[in-house]
Amino acid sequence: MKLYIIMILVASDRYCTSSFSHDSRPARHRQLDVQTISSHPLRLSATTQTETKPPSARSTAVFSMMNSLSNKNPFFAIRQLENDPDFLRLESRDRAFARLLLSTAERRQGQIDKVIAAFMNKSNEGQKKKAVSRLCQATLRIGVAQLLFLDVAKHAAVQETVEVLRMHKKIKVSKPQISFVNAVLRNVDRRGRIELETNTSLFDNVEPWLAEKWIRTYGEDTTTKILRASMAQSPIFVSVNHEPASDEESRIANIQRVRDYFSMPNNTATILPHGSIEIPRELHGGAVSKWPGYSEGEWWVQDPSASLPAIALHNSLCKHSTRNKEDMHIVDLCSAPGGKTAQLCSLGFGKVTAVEVSRRRTKALHENMKRLGMSEVCEIVVADGREWIPSTANNEVDGVLADVPCSATGVGSRRPDVLRKSASMLDELSKLQRELAAHAADEILQPGGIMIYATCSLLQEESEAQVEWLLSRTEGAVMETVPIVAGEIPGFDEAIDDNGWLRVIPGVLPGSLAFCDGFFVARLRRTR
Numbered sequence: 001m002k003l004y005i006i007m008i009l010v011a012s013d014r015y016c017t018s019s020f021s022h023d024s025r026p027a028r029h030r031q032l033d034v035q036t037i038s039s040h041p042l043r044l045s046a047t048t049q050t051e052t053k054p055p056s057a058r059s060t061a062v063f064s065m066m067n068s069l070s071n072k073n074p075f076f077a078i079r080q081l082e083n084d085p086d087f088l089r090l091e092s093r094d095r096a097f098a099r100l101l102l103s104t105a106e107r108r109q110g111q112i113d114k115v116i117a118a119f120m121n122k123s124n125e126g127q128k129k130k131a132v133s134r135l136c137q138a139t140l141r142i143g144v145a146q147l148l149f150l151d152v153a154k155h156a157a158v159q160e161t162v163e164v165l166r167m168h169k170k171i172k173v174s175k176p177q178i179s180f181v182n183a184v185l186r187n188v189d190r191r192g193r194i195e196l197e198t199n200t201s202l203f204d205n206v207e208p209w210l211a212e213k214w215i216r217t218y219g220e221d222t223t224t225k226i227l228r229a230s231m232a233q234s235p236i237f238v239s240v241n242h243e244p245a246s247d248e249e250s251r252i253a254n255i256q257r258v259r260d261y262f263s264m265p266n267n268t269a270t271i272l273p274h275g276s277i278e279i280p281r282e283l284h285g286g287a288v289s290k291w292p293g294y295s296e297g298e299w300w301v302q303d304p305s306a307s308l309p310a311i312a313l314h315n316s317l318c319k320h321s322t323r324n325k326e327d328m329h330i331v332d333l334c335s336a337p338g339g340k341t342a343q344l345c346s347l348g349f350g351k352v353t354a355v356e357v358s359r360r361r362t363k364a365l366h367e368n369m370k371r372l373g374m375s376e377v378c379e380i381v382v383a384d385g386r387e388w389i390p391s392t393a394n395n396e397v398d399g400v401l402a403d404v405p406c407s408a409t410g411v412g413s414r415r416p417d418v419l420r421k422s423a424s425m426l427d428e429l430s431k432l433q434r435e436l437a438a439h440a441a442d443e444i445l446q447p448g449g450i451m452i453y454a455t456c457s458l459l460q461e462e463s464e465a466q467v468e469w470l471l472s473r474t475e476g477a478v479m480e481t482v483p484i485v486a487g488e489i490p491g492f493d494e495a496i497d498d499n500g501w502l503r504v505i506p507g508v509l510p511g512s513l514a515f516c517d518g519f520f521v522a523r524l525r526r527t528r
Contacts, residue, residue: 055086057098058142059164064102065138076417077102092287100233105145106416107231110204112144115195119187135171136181139164143185148196158185202227206419210409217460222505226458226518229507230412230419235515236279236288237272238299239307239339241372244326244348251275258299261292270512273491274311276304278512297372302339305410305504305519306403309454310343311489312502312523313399316450316482320525321398326350328398331444333385333436336361338368340401345374349399352378355385386435389443399450400440404433406457410506410518426461433462437470441477441526450482451524456517458505463520467501470524482523 053059064084068077081087081102087095105112139161146157162182165173188195203211206227214223240258242251255275262269262279270278277299283291293299318325328349332341335354344352354369356362359382369375381388390397406429408418437453445451453470455463471479483500486493491513495504502521507514 053163053167055090055167056160056164057090057094058101058161059167060084060087060090061098061101061105062135062138062142062161062164063168065105065141066134069134069137076415077106078415095287100150101142101145103233103416104149105141107413108145108149108205109141109416109420110206111196111200111202112141112148114200114204115144115148115188115192116140116184118195118199119184119192133171133173133177135165135168135173136177139181140184143181144188144192147185147189148192154189158182158189161185202231205231205416206412207421207423209423210419210421213459217458218505222508225507226412226505229514230416232413232515233281234303234413235281235512236283236301237276237304238279239276239302239343239346240299241297241342242346244346244377258293272304272512274304274307274489276302276307278515295371300339300342300368300372302343303411303414303517304513305456305516306339307343308489308492308502308504308519308521309401309403309452310340310347312484312521313344313401313450313452314347314349315488316523316525317399320450320482321448323398324350329353329390329396330399330401331355331390331397331440333400333402333440333444334404335380336365338365340403341365341378342368342372342374344401345369345372345377350377353390354378354380355383355388356380357382357384386432386439396446397444397449398446399452400445401452401454402436402440403452403454403456404436405429406433406455406462407459408456409458410456410504410520412518413506413515414517426459430461430466433466434469437466438473438476441470441479441524445477445526447477447526447528449526451479451526453522453524455520457520458518463503463522464499464501467522467524478527479524480527482525484521484523 060081064081064087065077067080078099081098087098090098142164143157143161146152146161147154150157162178162185165178165181202224211223211227214226218226238258240251240255242254246254255271255277259269259271259277262277262283264280264282267280267282269280272278288294288301313330317328321328325348329351330344330349331353332344333355334357335341336356336358338354341352341354352374354365356365362380362382365380366375369378369380385402389395407421407425408415409421412419433455440451453467457463467481471481481500484496484502485500486496489502491509492502492504494509495502497503499522501523502519504516504519506516506518509516
């Protein structure tokens, strides 16, 4: 049946945009072009909007996606969702579904947009190209995500998603626009799978410059594994809070006890080789703060890769330092929200100084340290890590953990927006990384001390290249690598490179570790 599209006319050219037609621009420009819709009902439609329905999983997902498309709200969609009061009032099952809808649409945005563009082009043959609102764009993306990537009843994916167009409290959508979105989704339902498999690929979901860098560094096969891992729903992992003086046997028993909190009749939580716990997906829908042991401070959420820097620092200091661990002073630079700081305290170091430049982010850091019972061990300092130096009374620093700001390209599964970042960010980040690393080595770490340089980036220029630069300097502190060795961190032997540095690549390690974030860890000693 031939599909006829009712064209939408706008009164002013300030509402006009280009079409959905496919082009060869980079991924960030290949997104569907949009037309802003005024909330003034006379400019929108002569139709009367029905009474607004209560928020649903689909409506909160669509509206968060819509808000993320606005230049006034440049945050990625998941953050928009987490700050939406309507989302927070949903039942836990609906919150989980809303998050799944939105995260899938964000991860698969490149493929989804190509499919939508293909069907709009077919529908618009011989006619003027159509511009749509951000709300319609978001609705199409959420609808196609359900039809092509999620196990959702087809009628619900179309009908209930289209219904969201009538649910916004301020924006009134005209009948022609609603009919248009409905028609596109029904066509995608009928023929979208063929279009997806024939004319799209995983590489559509990442900026070309980023994919090219990964292919040059890791090869096409490994890059494909990275992208597959980035398209998957990330598990939730937790790290267990231990009494600082507890021995290895007590720590193992404590991990098993916390594991049992999350074990279900047919699905037991998994203890990873190095001690993190993977939480069964059936529990992901509820608020983390309602999980058993949270209020008591028995654990915190932390990706296994993010736990590696503190473990590497602890292992080296315990093996090579002549000082008791209880007397050591450790500095955690760029410390918020506090996962690594909590690890350092839990591992039994006598004093931990957490340095964070953002006063806003230190609020979460204070809250986490209080909940975990670590406030007395941890001193939180609001300062720029490139300028801060220890006070005279605490000027002996045995270890520095510098998990520096980076492109975050290793966390694509949790932050799909990082896959669409511009390469222009790298120059500024590179400068910041070098300044932090040099200051930590020269002005904070005492001779003989251990420094960890870490990033959650999969780019060598932010990771290996920065360590090579630090080691090759002719001025400042002299640094040497303290290699991470096989068997030191259970489960991660395959991630150790020829330098003795850790390079964790998503999708490469076996078992549950395949779901780890991408991470880089280098361990260095200041020799003089």
